[in-house]
Amino acid sequence: MIARWYLIDRDNPNSVISVLTMARENARALRHLIPTEMWRHINMLHADVANLTARKVTLVRLNEICEQVRLGCQAHFGVVDSTWYRDEAWLFHKLGCEIERADETTRLMDISNYKLMASDNALLPTKSWWNWLLRQASAYQAFRRKHQINAEPADAAAFLLFDSDFPRSVRLSVLQAFSRLDELETDYQSAPGQKLLVARTALSSRLKNRPEPLAGETLHAYLDEVQKDLIAFADAIADRYFDGG
Amino acid sequence: MPSHQSLFDDYGVENGFCEVTGRNDDPDVSRLFLKRLAGRNLRTLARRQKGAEAELYNLGITFTVYSGDKTIDRILPFDIVPRPITAADFAELEAGVIQRIKALNLFLHDIYHDQNILKDGVVPADLVTGNKYFLKEMMGVDLPQGTYTHICGTDLIRDTDGKFLVLEDNCRSPSGVSYVVENRHLMMRLFPDLMEGAKVRPVSDYGQRLREKLSETAPDGVGDPRIVLMTPGIYNSAYFEHVFLAREMGVPLVEGRDMFVDENDQVYMRTVAGPEPVHVIYRRIDDAFLDPEVFREDSQLGTPGLMRALKAGKLTIANAPGTGVADDKAIYAYLPRIVRYYLDEDLKLGNVHTYICREKDDLAYVLDHLDELVVKPVGESGGYGIVVGPKASRKELDEVAEAIKDDPSNYIAQPMINLSVCPTLTSEGLSPRHVDLRPFALTGKDTWVMPGGLTRVALRRGSIIVNSSQGGGSKDTWVLG
Structure with missing residues (x-):
């Protein structure tokens, strides 16, 4: 069953257990910088998944298992938010989370878009398609509050990319990453340097230039560019703060 | 009310002093253990013990074993029955530990300066200067407050009469204090019913005390010293403790590569805002790896130049390099004479009688009585290489006899000592299990002894x-009153 490959197979570097194991090893190495409560919670989440045997991962229990993992991840952010002293380590952690979040949203959109383009009625995104996409991103109810019932599918894509209040939108994530960088500079006298400034400006102007139409090949190409900008931004941060220092 | 059986009904101590029933005249011991604990339900206690161990695992209070690409986290097994120490017993222990540390620091200062004790023939010179932990680089180096062993963990046992005896003075880098504090926190959270109203002295301020004592030994003229904890890194089995201590003190945890020493012998640590000066290093890394400029050149764990900074008086290293001479098992035998030499006092906390195989008469006695003695290689720790005569096979005894004859100076021997016992939760109920005690003492201007300590327990019957x-496992240690 493919769910086992994605959940508990340690040969798959992207399986939930592989990723949680890596997260735990990272947490172990950074244990002196993170709250005890966070370390404890990662240990417990890891143990929950590590205890899943192939026999336990059945189609019948799949939803329950995935819900447990999802809830565990959300609880992780709650623990982090409510316990971490707001120091520079916290700033870097947030910075990483925001970039990762922006990136994940573009990938989710790209996969949905790809599926649509591969299907028969590729030309026009249907309402059911963007409905589904919004729900995948936990964005449906938020979107509903902002848009009337006659909203267009492109509005959904725009919401996920450009909304300034939805926590998983690319723009909000990126803006928050920017403000962490600003805090590093003002609170820790740690200026970003030229290379990072360039990457930041590029990412910023990319998000100001909305392509038309926000669907199909154009959307795919645009998401690709955003991802490249995010990678360049993250690389510039790594060069500035983590290599050689 | 159903009649309640006491958990102590079937508790029989076959040999050794019992930490609980041997102190049943103490009102606190009697009330908290022989009455309160005794009335508990065994199965409930066993279930709660499992819960406590799960909590230790969740909190990552573990030592980590790396095998191949796998990491295995093990907890130190935790026994929920605390080990009590009465106020009177603690006062005796405290005074004894302070005396020993005072003498050891004077001894270390002397052997790294004028060496009077060697000139006067009290301790054989070759035993000191030929010792593998003796560092000639420390000759003539003056340390703030004359403190060499800032952190000391004295291993104590109790003989059949309940008298404390010292097995070892761990002056280099004693570990285990994190368990003392975490075991206590665990007891307070999970067994409030056992602790309620018990006057147990707190151990939770260890980190703060440690920081104070380290500050007291900062280099002269440094008002607000920057302290760091230096670890060999994540693969060290005591890494959890390094993290714990850094956090409890509120100081950065660093590795050798996070620091550098400039041409003016000032130590710095790297931060995102640039280098910041470092004044005190609590290192949990052996002398040999500390500074590749002076010691092992191939050390990846150290920071080049630390010894320069120390000699220039710009850095305090705790514990000081070269301190290992003082806790060598061979020097231990001379401690009664060392205390008399420097303090003109009798030893308050006695030694276990020790035969020094390098001395001719002792060697002959040891070879003659191998089956009665415990033989220990000097300069080893963690229980490695110990041969317990009465429990060893003929073959093991023959092997150790050969080893001693090959290199007598490498061995000491002690009579078999019966460790005291403490009630411990087993599948059959409360049973006596052997325990030792490692109280931790911190020395800056003077010495503070933590009211508590690491009680280690041999979980196998008779071991x-x-x-x-x-x-082995561990217990919470309650200093009462």
Whole structure:
């Protein structure tokens, strides 16, 4: 069953257990910088998944298992938010989370878009398609509050990319990453340097230039560019703060 | 009310002093253990013990074993029955530990300066200067407050009469204090019913005390010293403790590569805002790896130049390099004479009688009585290489006899000592299990002894080896009153 490959197979570097194991090893190495409560919670989440045997991962229990993992991840952010002293380590952690979040949203959109383009009625995104996409991103109810019932599918894509209040939108994530960088500079006298400034400006102007139409090949190409900008931004941060220092 | 059986009904101590029933005249011991604990339900206690161990695992209070690409986290097994120490017993222990540390620091200062004790023939010179932990680089180096062993963990046992005896003075880098504090926190959270109203002295301020004592030994003229904890890194089995201590003190945890020493012998640590000066290093890394400029050149764990900074008086290293001479098992035998030499006092906390195989008469006695003695290689720790005569096979005895004859100076021997016992939760109920005690003492201007300590317990019936690598666990230690 493919769910086992994605959940508990340690040969798959992207399986939930592989990723949680890596997260735990990272947490172990950074244990002196993170709250005890966070370390404890990662240990417990890891143990929950590590205890899943192939026999336990059945189609019948799949939803329950995935819900447990999802809830565990959300609880992780709650623990982090409510316990971490707001120091520079916290700033870097947030910075990483925001970039990762922006990136994940573009990938989710790209996969949905790809599926649509591969299907028969590729030309026009249907309402059911963007409905589904919004729900995948936990964005449906938020979107509903902002848009009337006659909203267009492109509005959904725009919401996920450009909304300034939805926590998983690319723009909000990126803006928050920017403000962490600003805090590093003002609170820790740690200026970003030229290379990072360039990457930041590029990412910023990319998000100001909305392509038309926000669907199909154009959307795919645009998401690709955003991802490249995010990678360049993250690389510039790594060069500035983590290599050689 | 159903009549309640006491958990102590079937508790029979076959040999050794019992930490609880041997102190049943103490009102606190009697009330908290022989009455309160005795009335508990065994199965409930066993279930709660499992819960406590799960909590230790969740909190990552573990030592980590790396095998191949796998990491295995093990907890130190935790026994929920605390080990009590009465106020009177603690006062005796405290005074004894302070005396020993005072003498050891004077001894270390002397052997790294004028060496009077060697000139006067009290301790054989070759035993000191030929010792593998003796560092000639420390000759003539003056340390703030004359403190060499800032952190000391004295291994104590109790003989059949309940008298404390010292097995070892761990002056280099004693570990285990994190368990003392975490075991206490665990007891307070999970067993409030056992602790309620008990006057147990707190151990939770260890980190703050440690920081104070380290500050007291900062280099002269440094008002607000920057302290760091230096670890060999994540693969060290005591890494959890390094993290714990850094956090409890509120100081950065660093590795050798996070620091550098400039041409003016000032130590710095790297931060995102640039280098910041470092004044005190609590290192949990052996002398040999500390500074590749002076010691092992191939050390990846150290920071080049630390010894320069120390000699220039710009850095305090705790414990000081070269301190290992003082806790060598061969020097231990001379401690009664060392205390008399410097303090003109009798030893308050006695030694276990020790035969020094390098001395001719002792060697002959040891070879003659191998089956009665415990033989220990000097300069080893963690219980490695120990041969317990009465429990060894003929073959093991023959092997150790050969080893001693080959290199007598490498061995000491002690009579078999029966460790005291403490009630411990087993599948059959409360049973006596052998325990030792490691109180931790911190020395800056003066010495503070933590009211508590690490009680290690040999979980196998009859075993007297309490080391965690060989089936030992731990208990919370309650200093009462």
